[in-house]
Amino acid sequence: MFKFCRIASVLAIPVLVASCASGVETRVEQAEENAPNWYEQKKEEVLGRGYPEFSSIPTESPRGPIPQEILDGEADIDAQLEALKVDPKAKTPEEDGLENPSEWAQKKREEIEKGLLED
Numbered sequence: 001m002f003k004f005c006r007i008a009s010v011l012a013i014p015v016l017v018a019s020c021a022s023g024v025e026t027r028v029e030q031a032e033e034n035a036p037n038w039y040e041q042k043k044e045e046v047l048g049r050g051y052p053e054f055s056s057i058p059t060e061s062p063r064g065p066i067p068q069e070i071l072d073g074e075a076d077i078d079a080q081l082e083a084l085k086v087d088p089k090a091k092t093p094e095e096d097g098l099e100n101p102s103e104w105a106q107k108k109r110e111e112i113e114k115g116l117l118e119d
Contacts, residue, residue, distance in 0.1 A: 080092060
């Protein structure tokens with residue numbers, strides 16, 4: 001008996017889901033058919049919104065040319081990317097100057113404790 005109930009519920013669930021989905025679709029179609037007059041105008045207006053065409057995106061900044069420091073930064077990033085391709089385990093210039101994270105954390109803890117004891 002229990003097995004029959006499980007089988008019946010497994011078969012009934014997809015039927016119920018399909019009937020609900022078709023019912024929703026029917027309601028949406030009826031709502032569009034019975035929509036007020038302004039609905040079509042608003043629909044046309046909204047269709048024009050969205051992502052712009054690539055051809056309409058300006059290539060020049062309205063503020064003028066791109067600053068040189070940004071261009072230099074791009075060149076620096078490209079150089080670092082090339083170095084990474086050559087040796088993936090190489091450290092960046094920023095990483096060479098860093099101290100051991102454990103030592104840094106210990107220093108920060110001592111500074112915090114020192115500040116707490118002074119107060």
